Amino acid sequence: MKEDFAAAKGWLERIKELPIEQPVAVMNVCGGHERSLTQLGLRGVLPANVKLIPGPGCPVCVCPEEDLADAIALALTGKVTLVAFGDMLRVPINAAKGEVRSLAEARAKGADVRPISAPQEAVSIAAAAPARPVVFFAAGFETTTAPVAAMLAQGVPENLSVLLAARLTWPAVDMLLASGDAALDALIAPGHVAAVMGASEWGFVAERYHLPVAVVGFSANSLLAALYSVLRQKLAGKPFLDNCYPELVAPEGNQRAQSLLAEVMEVTDANWRGIGVIPRSGFSLRGAWKRFDARARFEFFALPRRRAGEMPPGCDCAAVVLGKKQPDQCRLFGTACTPQNPVGPCMVSDEGACHIWWQGGVRAAA
Amino acid sequence: MDEMITLAHGNGGRRMRALIEEIFAPALGRPDTQADAAPIALPEGEIMVTTDGFTVQPARFPGGDIGALSVHGVVNDLAVSGATPLYLTLAALIEEGTSIALLRELVASLGKAAREAGVRVVAGDTKVLPRGQGGGVYFTLTGLGVRTPGCPPGLSAIRPGDKLLVSGPVGDHGIAVMLAREDFGLRGDVRSDAATVLPLTLALLPLPGLRFMRDPTRGGLATVAHEIALALKLGLELEEAAIPVRESTQAVCAMLGYDPLYLACEGRVVAVLAPEEAEAALAAWQALPGGAEAAIIGTIGAAPGPVVLRTPIGGSRVLPELEEDALPRIC
The missing domain is CATH 3.40.50.11740 (HypD, alpha/beta domain 2)
Known part of the structure; x- marks a missing residue:
């Protein structure tokens, strides 16, 4: 399905016309979104003040x-x-x-x-x-x-x-926002999850945390429409839940x-x-x-093993999943940790931010 | 004739003779099956030789089979080197238990593809492998052809600003074989693009601005781009929107997480031309039956750098080198 990019380009023009004077950090919850926007090279065409942050969307x-x-x-x-x-x-x-x-x-x-x-x-x-x-x-x-x-x-x-x-998915975002140390100004919510569970599940982001939020599909058109929506919401100071994927997502799911x-x-x-x-x-x-x-059915706890913590030493996957670090801010990225020799889970899955950045050509820690 | 290949079909006796005389010889234009070696005549020019083994699983897939694919693979390697393919030799490794009917069909397909490409199978050999020691049917072919010396000149002739062309949609072969192999429950209409590219390569040979041609088989278009960039130590830019990909192939790729730029083609050519002749080459291809969807897809950079894909939205991303083969045994 080669997309018609005319509409997407229109959204991009409208985003560029917005008076974004302060940095705005937009988190995507879904690994599929991270993959789409990395593949599209969106980070390179958006205004410098718009920061796209990969979030917890990798099961x-x-x-x-x-x-x-x-x-x-x-x-x-x-x-x-x-x-x-x-x-x-x-x-x-x-x-x-x-x-x-x-x-x-x-x-x-x-x-x-x-x-x-x-x-x-x-x-x-x-x-x-x-x-x-x-x-x-x-x-x-x-x-x-x-x-x-x-x-x-x-x-x-x-x-x-x-x-x-x-x-x-939503409880992780809720926990992150409740913690108060999430450096994000807006959220784009996972389209396929919302198709199952309903768009309204994401209303809490606007209602409880007063952050702009939009349910998004995976095309350039849907992603850019949603980015425009959350940026407009941010500028207007009136956050609400927008559904930018209505062709698949109903409010009730x-x-x-x-x-x-x-x-x-x-x-x-x-x-x-x-x-x-x-x-x-x-x-x-x-x-x-x-x-x-x-x-x-099986006696798991009879199986012996030494435990040494959940993450390998030096691995920043947990911080990457929470949007607190970008993949290339992990010092293992591209050196000790590659898709051939993954240290952490984010470098393995197609939905892991580190793997997606690597596939997108990012090869070394920043 | 028997229904299945047995070890006796490889023992040098009556059954082996029957196999050769009844299945191979008629399909391959009845070469001399008594001689130990065949004499061949070659016209003036630079003699080009190539060899390739074929192990694709399954042996039959939408749009082709291992018989025709082997001929296309070898003929295409000669064609992109600027040669006119003339002769083939064939070694067939057949697993015990292979159905004779299947073998007959595959060899007939091989013979038909050879006739269509204007090449003769002049020598051959068959071996039977014990059950479990082979994968059905393997073919290894050597091809001989002749070209005008130094035409095309090759990788070293490529200059900054030269244009990259591809002769048609990419990734169809990889997806067709994968869909035939795995039961994804997908009903796609993706067919392999496997075909001889000889008409396409012959059409470009008269152009003085032709630098280099290659068929994007294993590793696909992205890998050819990397081979060029690596050899030249220059960056290279591809226009994603210009690269032809069929909707059905794109849809399967999106669903299964493959990138069509890394998937094999078996009937496409990537060519590099001087910028002033890119349009002429494009017109020559588009006038041919296999080149209607040809496109100019990229430019050789002026400085060292990565292979960069310009996305339709105006962004760009580095197209990394293929790390692991997602789809083994596609040719």
Whole structure:
């Protein structure tokens, strides 16, 4: 779909005409947004006072290290087939030298680890080998978690269980804003998450924190329209929730997906890697679905390992996820940490800011 | 004939003779299957030789198969070097258990592609590998051709300000093979672009401003851009909006996180021309059946620097060198 860029160029002209005299920091919540705007080279064409900051929108990056370590240890027992979304496989845990540091390394050691791209593949793998326990390590935001809920609701083979590391996006933003040390002046909210959960979920940014916010799609047109909206809001001093992705996002979202989520899962407090526990920001299986919880089927805590903290020494992923550092402000960026030899999770995932900047040609720390 | 290849088809006896006489010889224009070596006649000019192995999985994909692809791959390497391809030799490595019907189809496709490209298969060999030691069917081809010496002059002739052209949409082959291989549940209409590029290269050879041609196979257009920039130690700028990419290929790439600029083509040419002849080259390509969507896509820089992509919104980003091959065994 080669986009028609005429409309996008129009928004860009209007942004350039705005009297932006003070720096305005706009955070994007979603890794997909960071990828789109980096690929478009938007930072280079916007007025110098408009700063675009990547935010917490990378589920792989915030997946707790202990969950990942548990998944690796479980796979290494050789007694299960472990399936996970492809970008999880190379995420390193903070293990000592010589220990297995990722699911990919576990696979190289003979563990049965398989990448999948959709929940239904986990069902197929389990159905093809009914005698073999299959564990689906499901990390993701609402956009991934709703299909996992749908998968369970439709019925899955008894040998399939789920190691759930699902997270809600808005509580992380809420926590960041409540902390008071977030250096941001406006927010662009994730379009696909809002398509599932509803645009109105993001109203709190304007109402409680008096910051401009817009729900955004992934095209140049939608991104620039949203940037124009939040900059205008900022200049006018009248923040509100704008929906710049109305073709896909309704105020109330996808209610069928939400009711499936509510049926299969309940919202719980959850740990975010390097950030800490955020209230009511995760999911666990509820009711009849509890028996598909991998934590109920396997004795994870019997698996020994040395813990040395969640992040490898020197890794600034947690600060990058919270928008407190830019990827190239981490001193490991491009030197010790590259996509070939990632130290932190942000350099692995397609939604990780460090990986996106590297792909966009940024090669060294600033 | 049997239904499947067995080790006996490689034993030098009756079954091997039947395999060669019934499948290979008729499809390849009945070369002399008794001789140990074939005599060939070559016209005046610089003799050019190339060799390439083909292992694509699966053997058949929308828009092509390993038979035709092998011919196109070798013919195209000669063509972008300025040569007119004349002869091919073929080594076929066939795994035990391969269906004879499939092999027949692949060899027929190879023969047809050779005839269409005007080349003769003059020598060949078959081997059968035990089950599990091969991947179905592999072909290795050597190609011989002849060109006017020094035409095109090559990478070292490229100058700052020269223009880059591409003969058609990029990335179709990579996506077609991937969709045929992986069950993504996507129903795309993406077909491989695999084809001989000989008409395209012949059309540019008369232009004195022609510097260099290459077919963007593994690593795609971005990799050819890097090869040029690296050889010249000059920067290079590509116009994203000018680079032809089919909508269907773009859509699959967007969904799966691939960049079409890094995906293989098997029927496209990248050419570098002096700026004053870029339009003439473009017109020559656009007049040909395989060149209707050709475009001028970039400029060689005046100073050392990265390969930069100008985005349609007026921004720019560095196009990094391909780090890891997302799609192994695409050719």
